[in-house]
Amino acid sequence: AQSVTQLDSHVSVSEGTPVLLRCNYSSSYSPSLFWYVQHPNKGLQLLLKYTSAATLVKGINGFEAEFKKSETSFHLTKPSAHMSDAAEYFCVVSESNFGNEKLTFGTGTRLTIIP
Amino acid sequence: GAGVSQTPSNKVTEKGKYVELRCDPISGHTALYWYRQSLGQGPEFLIYFQGTGAADDSGLPNDRFFAVRPEGSVSTLKIQRTERGDSAVYLCASTLLTATNEKLFFGSGTQLSVL
Numbered sequence: 433a434q435s436v437t438q439l440d441s442h443v444s445v446s447e448g449t450p451v452l453l454r455c456n457y458s459s460s461y462s463p464s465l466f467w468y469v470q471h472p473n474k475g476l477q478l479l480l481k482y483t484s485a486a487t488l489v490k491g492i493n494g495f496e497a498e499f500k501k502s503e504t505s506f507h508l509t510k511p512s513a514h515m516s517d518a519a520e521y522f523c524v525v526s527e528s529n530f531g532n533e534k535l536t537f538g539t540g541t542r543l544t545i546i547p
Numbered sequence: 548g549a550g551v552s553q554t555p556s557n558k559v560t561e562k563g564k565y566v567e568l569r570c571d572p573i574s575g576h577t578a579l580y581w582y583r584q585s586l587g588q589g590p591e592f593l594i595y596f597q598g599t600g601a602a603d604d605s606g607l608p609n610d611r612f613f614a615v616r617p618e619g620s621v622s623t624l625k626i627q628r629t630e631r632g633d634s635a636v637y638l639c640a641s642t643l644l645t646a647t648n649e650k651l652f653f654g655s656g657t658q659l660s661v662l
Contacts, residue, residue: 472661474655475656476653477582478651481650522590533651535590536592539588540587
């Protein structure tokens, strides 16, 4: 079975400083990995996804993540935090089976931006 | 509509009652998913439809939970004899699934509270 572990339940950074949200995965096969963001009272939105192409993946809103097989990590970063980045972030692994995108979510990291 | 629509947005019921939660996917999307998100947790997979049929219902917690998609579009998640532990946000997602790892589009969810 595949799983993801988000190492921090809550991260606080000052506006304009870098963001690092950590995620480790466990998978028997080459995984597909995603980061989703959830703003209050809004649906989950895909930030970026890794599907065995380039190991450095660029997403929306300036976020990027690097797949490191040797460390089984897929950490999410952003060079400079903005107030609008405050949200819940989920690291996700996909168990694709004949097109079934069965996603396994981590427990989430709440990102707070300090003005 | 432009996105995945879920109704109602909030549902309060009493223990033992029956509830139905509705999901309107994006028009043309063949695949539809239900997830459940408990407080402080990431979403957990419940069931996946490809067209009208449930292709994977391995995430349904017990036989009180049932879902249908009779015409391959709108889906209804049905919960019988509700229990307080069923309280959660129920999320619906849809995708076109022309290839693996297609992007899932999530609705804003139905907050179910069982008193």
